[in-house]
Amino acid sequence: MAAAIITFSSNNMSALADLNKFEAATPGEFGRGSAAQFGSADLRKAVHMNENFRRANFTAADMRESDFSGSTFNGAYLEKAVAYKANFSGADLSDTLMDRMVLNEANLTNAVLVRTVLTRSDLGGAVIEGADFSDAVLDLPQKQALCKYASGTNPVTGVSTRVSLGCGNSRRNAYGTPSSPLLSAPPQKLLNRDGFCDDDTGLCEAK
Template identity: 85%
Template sequence: MAAAVIVSSSGVPAMAELNKFEADTRGEFGIGSAAQYGSADLSKTVHSNENFRRANFTSADMRESDFSGSTFNGAYLEKAVAYKANFSGADLSDTLMDRMVLNEANLTNAVLVRSVLTRSDLGGAKIEGADFSDAVIDLLQKQALCKYATGTNPLTGVDTRKSLGCGNSRRNAYGSPSSPLLSAPPQRLLGRDGFCDEKTGLCDVK
């Protein structure tokens, strides 16, 4: 059965007009949900203090671009390449950042609450003052960040090290949802995790 196509007074299919309207108003209710940048070349561009809420940046090239102060709540950034990109002061909460390249990216004072960073590379990223509360980060990546994490987020007031779960405590040692060591700790852990007694292999529960 053929679907009926509604044509507006301008002769343009109504759906096309609706899509254009959504894009022009930056999405549903004007909150940025229809912006599409999938696979786009955004390298070395300036998009500071913009609204990218629920936008799609899947596989986009964002290298050395300036997104400082911008809002990305609920945006999709999986597989995006953001080498040396500037996200300082940006709101990246509730974003999907799986397999994202963030080498040497500037995340100073950024909010990454509940963001998903599984299999993402943050090598050399600037994270002073960043808030990673409840973010999903691979255990080895989290441990690397904890080696130099400092500062307190000026917006949320949360300490960067605390938000990453740095330190030797039961919650912090197993707090990374992307780690194979989920929920309650087992009796023994491999020494590579760095939280256990070398002789017994048992973890110090505080």
């Protein structure tokens, strides 16, 4: 009976390994990737420089003081991960889900965070010189805090960090923050009692 259980477990592990290999070799929205699983893993002070973590899962992983500089994370899941003082300098974090992530004092120098979701994440004290946040989704207070010291230009994309954050652009700041319901989208047109608005201004006539 025990032997049967061991065999069953071994077969399960083999099947999971084969599944991960299949997922890694399957092209998808973000291309081929590692499909590696690091959910809730202890990666404190780990060194993984210039590695491929496309589509990998780091949900709730402990990445404190780790070094992932130069690594690729396209399409990876990092929500609720703790990356205090982690080094992501030069990393490609585009199209990643980093919701509710702790990035206090993390090094994001020259990192690419295009289309990254960072809602409810904490970037207090993060180094962002040369980072590209184009089309990233951040909470408005967090974006405003980053704009106070944002500087540099990303060497890969050629985009200014301040421009990518929309610093000084109230429209981009307001409409780029879905977690702020009053600012997350252009206001809806209000109709008058006849159901019509002014074609030129979009405003309704008061009657």
